[in-house]
Amino acid sequence: AQKVTQAQTEISVVEKEDVTLDCVYETRDTTYYLFWYKQPPSGELVFLIRRNSFDEQNEISGRYSWNFQKSTSSFNFTITASQVVDSAVYFCALSEQNTGGFKTIFGAGTRLFVKA
Protein backbone atom coordinates (compact mmCIF):
# COMPACT_ATOMS: atom_id res chain seq x y z
CA ALA A 1 0.00 0.00 0.00
CA GLN A 2 1.18 3.50 -0.70
CA LYS A 3 2.40 5.51 2.24
CA VAL A 4 4.48 8.57 3.04
CA THR A 5 6.23 8.83 6.38
CA GLN A 6 7.66 12.01 7.82
CA ALA A 7 9.01 10.79 11.12
CA GLN A 8 9.99 14.22 12.40
CA THR A 9 6.93 15.92 13.85
CA GLU A 10 8.69 19.14 14.85
CA ILE A 11 12.18 20.48 14.41
CA SER A 12 13.58 23.58 16.05
CA VAL A 13 16.78 25.22 14.87
CA VAL A 14 18.56 28.50 15.29
CA GLU A 15 18.90 30.77 12.30
CA LYS A 16 21.78 29.91 9.96
CA GLU A 17 21.79 26.27 10.96
CA ASP A 18 21.33 23.63 8.27
CA VAL A 19 18.33 21.35 8.68
CA THR A 20 17.20 18.19 6.88
CA LEU A 21 13.61 17.06 6.70
CA ASP A 22 13.18 13.35 6.15
CA CYS A 23 10.65 11.67 3.88
CA VAL A 24 10.28 7.93 3.34
CA TYR A 25 7.69 6.52 0.96
CA GLU A 26 6.18 3.18 0.01
CA THR A 27 4.69 2.34 -3.34
CA ARG A 28 4.22 -0.64 -5.63
CA ASP A 29 4.02 1.53 -8.70
CA THR A 30 7.20 1.88 -10.75
CA THR A 31 6.16 5.26 -12.12
CA TYR A 32 5.42 7.97 -9.63
CA TYR A 33 6.19 11.53 -8.61
CA LEU A 34 7.32 12.87 -5.28
CA PHE A 35 6.58 16.41 -4.13
CA TRP A 36 7.48 18.79 -1.36
CA TYR A 37 5.07 21.52 -0.31
CA LYS A 38 5.53 24.32 2.21
CA GLN A 39 2.66 25.56 4.37
CA PRO A 40 3.49 28.91 5.98
CA PRO A 41 1.34 30.30 8.81
CA SER A 42 -1.01 31.83 6.22
CA GLY A 43 -2.25 28.29 5.52
CA GLU A 44 -1.84 27.88 1.77
CA LEU A 45 0.33 24.98 0.65
CA VAL A 46 2.99 26.14 -1.77
CA PHE A 47 4.66 23.79 -4.21
CA LEU A 48 8.45 23.53 -3.84
CA ILE A 49 9.62 20.68 -6.02
CA ARG A 50 8.62 17.47 -7.77
CA ARG A 51 10.74 14.55 -8.79
CA ASN A 52 9.79 11.59 -10.97
CA SER A 53 10.73 8.04 -10.15
CA PHE A 54 13.19 7.77 -13.01
CA ASP A 55 15.23 10.80 -12.11
CA GLU A 56 17.46 10.32 -9.10
CA GLN A 57 19.52 13.41 -9.67
CA ASN A 58 19.71 15.63 -6.67
CA GLU A 59 18.51 19.15 -7.06
CA ILE A 60 19.60 22.43 -5.59
CA SER A 61 17.63 25.64 -5.68
CA GLY A 62 19.25 28.42 -3.72
CA ARG A 63 19.34 27.36 -0.07
CA TYR A 64 17.12 24.34 -0.77
CA SER A 65 18.33 20.95 -1.89
CA TRP A 66 16.68 17.60 -2.33
CA ASN A 67 18.18 14.13 -2.14
CA PHE A 68 16.19 11.37 -3.84
CA GLN A 69 17.34 7.78 -3.26
CA LYS A 70 15.22 4.98 -4.65
CA SER A 71 17.34 2.37 -2.90
CA THR A 72 16.13 3.62 0.47
CA SER A 73 12.78 5.03 -0.78
CA SER A 74 13.68 8.43 0.58
CA PHE A 75 13.26 11.98 -0.67
CA ASN A 76 14.90 14.23 1.89
CA PHE A 77 14.86 18.01 1.89
CA THR A 78 17.70 20.14 3.23
CA ILE A 79 17.61 23.85 3.99
CA THR A 80 21.05 25.40 4.23
CA ALA A 81 21.61 28.44 6.43
CA SER A 82 18.01 28.47 7.63
CA GLN A 83 16.12 31.72 8.05
CA VAL A 84 13.15 32.72 10.18
CA VAL A 85 11.03 32.87 7.02
CA ASP A 86 11.60 29.14 6.57
CA SER A 87 9.40 28.49 9.61
CA ALA A 88 6.47 26.49 8.27
CA VAL A 89 5.01 23.03 8.01
CA TYR A 90 6.55 21.00 5.21
CA PHE A 91 4.74 18.16 3.50
CA CYS A 92 6.17 15.39 1.39
CA ALA A 93 3.71 13.78 -1.05
CA LEU A 94 3.51 10.84 -3.46
CA SER A 95 1.49 10.66 -6.67
CA GLU A 96 1.33 7.37 -8.55
CA GLN A 97 0.68 6.85 -12.22
CA ASN A 98 -1.95 4.22 -11.58
CA THR A 99 -4.15 6.73 -9.74
CA GLY A 100 -3.81 9.40 -12.40
CA GLY A 101 -2.91 12.07 -9.88
CA PHE A 102 -6.26 11.84 -8.12
CA LYS A 103 -5.03 10.17 -4.97
CA THR A 104 -1.94 12.03 -3.89
CA ILE A 105 -0.72 10.68 -0.56
CA PHE A 106 0.61 13.26 1.88
CA GLY A 107 2.87 12.70 4.84
CA ALA A 108 1.86 13.98 8.25
CA GLY A 109 4.10 17.02 7.84
CA THR A 110 7.10 18.35 9.71
CA ARG A 111 6.76 21.65 11.54
CA LEU A 112 9.99 23.64 11.35
CA PHE A 113 10.71 26.44 13.81
CA VAL A 114 13.63 28.69 12.97
CA LYS A 115 14.56 30.96 15.85
CA ALA A 116 16.39 34.23 15.36
Add this chain to the structure above:
Amino acid sequence: DVKVTQSSRYLVKRTGEKVFLECVQDMDHENMFWYRQDPGLGLRLIYFSYDVKMKEKGDIPEGYSVSREKKERFSLILESASTNQTSMYLCASLRGRAFQETQYFGPGTRLLVL
Protein backbone atom coordinates in the same frame (compact mmCIF):
# COMPACT_ATOMS: atom_id res chain seq x y z
CA ASP B 1 -1.33 34.16 -11.62
CA VAL B 2 -2.94 30.97 -10.42
CA LYS B 3 -5.57 31.41 -7.79
CA VAL B 4 -7.67 29.19 -5.58
CA THR B 5 -9.93 30.99 -3.14
CA GLN B 6 -12.03 29.69 -0.30
CA SER B 7 -15.10 31.49 0.96
CA SER B 8 -14.08 31.75 4.60
CA ARG B 9 -10.82 31.63 6.53
CA TYR B 10 -12.52 30.93 9.85
CA LEU B 11 -15.94 29.50 10.59
CA VAL B 12 -17.71 28.65 13.85
CA LYS B 13 -20.80 26.46 13.70
CA ARG B 14 -23.02 24.58 16.09
CA THR B 15 -23.48 20.83 16.18
CA GLY B 16 -26.21 19.79 13.78
CA GLU B 17 -25.93 22.81 11.51
CA LYS B 18 -25.56 22.42 7.77
CA VAL B 19 -22.27 23.91 6.65
CA PHE B 20 -21.19 24.97 3.18
CA LEU B 21 -17.56 25.52 2.27
CA GLU B 22 -16.99 27.10 -1.12
CA CYS B 23 -13.93 26.93 -3.33
CA VAL B 24 -13.30 28.77 -6.57
CA GLN B 25 -10.39 28.44 -8.97
CA ASP B 26 -9.61 30.69 -11.90
CA MET B 27 -7.26 28.40 -13.82
CA ASP B 28 -9.85 26.45 -15.80
CA HIS B 29 -8.63 23.26 -14.12
CA GLU B 30 -10.64 20.11 -14.65
CA ASN B 31 -9.96 18.59 -11.27
CA MET B 32 -10.74 19.86 -7.81
CA PHE B 33 -10.21 18.37 -4.38
CA TRP B 34 -11.26 18.76 -0.78
CA TYR B 35 -8.89 17.72 1.98
CA ARG B 36 -8.99 18.01 5.71
CA GLN B 37 -5.82 18.62 7.66
CA ASP B 38 -5.40 17.43 11.22
CA PRO B 39 -2.26 17.48 13.38
CA GLY B 40 -0.25 14.32 13.01
CA LEU B 41 -2.42 13.07 10.15
CA GLY B 42 -1.38 15.34 7.31
CA LEU B 43 -3.86 15.92 4.51
CA ARG B 44 -6.60 13.40 3.94
CA LEU B 45 -8.73 13.40 0.82
CA ILE B 46 -12.46 13.80 1.39
CA TYR B 47 -13.80 14.06 -2.17
CA PHE B 48 -12.57 15.04 -5.58
CA SER B 49 -14.19 16.00 -8.85
CA TYR B 50 -12.75 15.47 -12.32
CA ASP B 51 -15.46 17.28 -14.24
CA VAL B 52 -18.62 19.30 -13.77
CA LYS B 53 -21.25 17.27 -11.91
CA MET B 54 -18.77 14.42 -11.44
CA LYS B 55 -17.47 13.42 -8.05
CA GLU B 56 -15.55 10.61 -6.44
CA LYS B 57 -15.11 9.65 -2.82
CA GLY B 58 -11.74 10.04 -1.27
CA ASP B 59 -10.44 8.32 1.82
CA ILE B 60 -12.76 9.90 4.40
CA PRO B 61 -16.08 10.87 2.74
CA GLU B 62 -18.37 9.97 5.66
CA GLY B 63 -20.37 12.93 6.90
CA TYR B 64 -19.58 15.02 3.82
CA SER B 65 -21.03 15.64 0.40
CA VAL B 66 -19.89 17.82 -2.50
CA SER B 67 -21.31 19.72 -5.40
CA ARG B 68 -19.73 20.83 -8.67
CA GLU B 69 -22.25 22.67 -10.81
CA LYS B 70 -19.68 24.85 -12.55
CA LYS B 71 -16.13 24.08 -13.57
CA GLU B 72 -14.61 26.76 -11.40
CA ARG B 73 -16.54 26.04 -8.22
CA PHE B 74 -16.42 23.06 -5.86
CA SER B 75 -18.47 23.04 -2.68
CA LEU B 76 -18.07 20.88 0.38
CA ILE B 77 -21.19 20.29 2.46
CA LEU B 78 -21.42 19.06 6.01
CA GLU B 79 -25.03 17.91 6.22
CA SER B 80 -25.10 17.91 10.02
CA ALA B 81 -21.92 19.22 11.55
CA SER B 82 -20.37 17.32 14.42
CA THR B 83 -17.55 18.22 16.78
CA ASN B 84 -15.24 15.66 15.17
CA GLN B 85 -15.44 17.67 11.97
CA THR B 86 -13.58 20.52 13.61
CA SER B 87 -10.57 20.81 11.36
CA MET B 88 -8.72 22.76 8.70
CA TYR B 89 -10.25 22.26 5.26
CA LEU B 90 -8.15 22.76 2.16
CA CYS B 91 -9.34 22.98 -1.41
CA ALA B 92 -7.04 22.28 -4.35
CA SER B 93 -7.19 22.16 -8.11
CA LEU B 94 -5.20 20.24 -10.68
CA ARG B 95 -4.82 20.59 -14.40
CA GLY B 96 -5.59 17.68 -16.67
CA ARG B 97 -5.31 14.03 -15.86
CA ALA B 98 -1.64 14.02 -15.11
CA PHE B 99 -0.19 12.47 -12.00
CA GLN B 100 2.93 14.57 -12.40
CA GLU B 101 1.14 17.87 -12.15
CA THR B 102 1.25 19.91 -9.01
CA GLN B 103 -1.88 20.78 -7.11
CA TYR B 104 -2.73 24.40 -6.35
CA PHE B 105 -4.15 25.03 -2.92
CA GLY B 106 -6.43 27.60 -1.39
CA PRO B 107 -5.63 29.26 1.94
CA GLY B 108 -7.80 26.88 3.92
CA THR B 109 -10.87 27.23 6.14
CA ARG B 110 -10.52 26.61 9.85
CA LEU B 111 -13.85 25.20 11.00
CA LEU B 112 -14.79 24.96 14.65
CA VAL B 113 -17.91 22.99 15.50
CA LEU B 114 -19.23 23.62 18.99
